[in-house]
Amino acid sequence: MESSEQKPSIPVGISACLLGQKVRFDGGHKQSRYCLNVLSDCFEFISFCPEVAIGLPIPREPIRLVGDADAPRVVGTKDPSMDVTDKLHAYAEEVFESHKELCGYVLMKGSPSCGMERVKIYHENGMPNISGRGAYAARLMDLHPALPVEEEGRLHDPILRENFITRVFVYYEWQRSVMEQPTLHKVIQFHSRHKYQLMAHSYEGYRELGKYLATDAPKAPLEEVLNTYILRLMEHLTKRANRKSHTNVLMHIMGYLKRDIDSETKQDLLDAIDQYRTSKVNLTVPLALLKHYLKRHGSDYIKSQAYLDPYPHELGLRNYI
Template identity: 55%
Template structure:
């Protein structure tokens, strides 16, 4: 399949664009994710004309609307330039399905970036990089993550799940949205949603059931917004185990008593954190290969992204 376009801070690809002429090469991206992602690299500080190397910048002032200034001279400000560049690139890159930003960066950081106060100390709450804020504001549903947080297996798996769901939705809309397409898409993501938020799964089901009463593009936009919000919630072992048991129910007429006992035991071992998720999922896929079920074959839950990424081997 064609690679999915994902934005990324240039330094994470090993490009020597940082203020000190260095990089922050993230091998997860170049060694693993690059097999499926077509990375679109941006360094906003270089993009607005700052050199390499260059004087570093930092955020100052209000954490909700900080200013980006030179560390050595606070009268030199880059706020408007970085914000405008973020808006420009957001308008240019309409086909991205995700974005990986450089952590702690006053231009690209997403979470808890240091915002210095008049006291000389950063506000404990932290803020967001100027470029990242502008880009995310323009694409509020786009899956985004920071380089540092991707070292967490749960956050990494969650981000990749959202990127593929975002991409699948964009592909669905090609040729125009229909009520039938919406129903089919929701059916395929039923168990993914149940794993991330059983309450959201039920609410989205009700929304789709009433979809025929609404203009399709409006209800489609509402559905997609709710879908991405739901998938941003981390699935737990408890909710995954619940989904696995639901899937097991589709095999109750096909498996022998010994096979049923083995599957139930492995699901329970996963729930008790004795096994990674890949083990019960692989066993379920084995049984469904032997006993095909057209409905289950369409479920994104069993393979929300390519299996060779190994994301479920460690959660």
């Protein structure tokens, strides 16, 4: 993890309207202050507006999803003969091929092109049917299932926000530390550094991927290992960590100090962890205490765990979980 003086600049895709660009059907925007004022310190936002990219004007006739819930078409609300589904899919394929550098993507909620979920799908007669994904977003996520994706509106939820940003930083490190010159050894090193971070999200995933790397990966082609590992890791990390799972990880990390701290210090740590478990304090309290003693007594292995510093502390994400 870079220090606060060397913040990363992680390439992240974003719906152009969220950056204040006036590209919406009505000529307006949906500027996100959080993305612009906070996340821009760490993310290098690359903006996309698929509707404009496929040639629709500003302003323009609104479009919507119509038809089958599994494969809706994107058509004009006034002129249903205007079908832009294939163009939106093709643009998603173009973005996927030409922007391999992306380590995350922030989408506009409810958009028939960019919505990640719960986008209204209509019957042919104009009545609401069910909900699904925007056509562009759906195709991009199908092509790139490991890419961390979130809707801007959901970033106002502290747990969802922390989960998404964690995944972006994990994927960024994967791209830098493993994929530039991949080897099985680098995958194992990466996994070793992220073991407790994975445990906080999914104990099952922690056990599954550890077993996979120990038994199946050495016998499989490297490309297969790379694809399997990162996809499974990112799937497990989408599960939301909670106080119970964080408490489990804190106790595991504390185990590395048992032989080096006195009983009074041990009790202080246990009290801080229990205060977190019972919702009396936030996660930063027991973590700060643990990191203080790990700095003095911890092994290189435990001090290198990504869980301890998954992203710049200036983001303040753990102040709310």
